[in-house]
Every structure is written in C-alpha cells, then in structure tokens.
Amino acid sequence: MTAPAEPAWGPSPDDHRRAQVTAVIGHGDDDFARAAHDVLRWAVKTRSGFAVSTDGPAEPGQRLTVTARVAGITIREPVEVVEVTDARDRVGFSYRALPGY
Numbered sequence: 001m002t003a004p005a006e007p008a009w010g011p012s013p014d015d016h017r018r019a020q021v022t023a024v025i026g027h028g029d030d031d032f033a034r035a036a037h038d039v040l041r042w043a044v045k046t047r048s049g050f051a052v053s054t055d056g057p058a059e060p061g062q063r064l065t066v067t068a069r070v071a072g073i074t075i076r077e078p079v080e081v082v083e084v085t086d087a088r089d090r091v092g093f094s095y096r097a098l099p100g101y
Helices: 029-040
Strands: 063-070 073-086 091-097
Touching (some): 029 073
Antiparallel strands (some): 063 073, 073 091
C-alpha cells in the first residue's frame, strides 16, 4: 500500500503494482496550493474520466465509489481511503479496494 507520508517509498510487494509519475505543473506556493486542493478532491481520477461519489476531500476511513464507463459498460469500484497526507511540501492519499472491486 502506498504510504504518502513516507519520505521515500520502499519496494512494492510482488502482488502490488505501483505507479509514480513526476511532472512540473507550476511554480510557487499558489500553484502548489491549487494542485494540492485538486489532488485531495480526486481531480486526478475525475480528469481521467472517472466519476467519484463525493465532492469533498479525501479523508481517512471514507468509503466511496469510483465509477468508470467504458464502451457502454459501467464499472463500479468501492474503495476506502486509508491515509491522507496534507503537508507544506507533500500532498496525497492512498486507498484500498473493498469487496466488489
């Protein structure tokens, strides 16, 4: 499981996949604040075409559904937010699949 508060991520277990991508999306405190706001409100998912059953920020223990629609098929993914990091220099969260995923 991703631990967003860790300063460095260790190796993933064999049965997990991890993706990490870095991109410059702005400079300075204002751009970071905007990006942090968007990340914590699921914008990475929604801007990728998914629907998320909340308008609010990710919170530990929060259970919600991420929905994808592909070729006329609706796929619902029940998930639970496990950890949220909202620090001056790092923002992110991890979630786990729930039964039915």
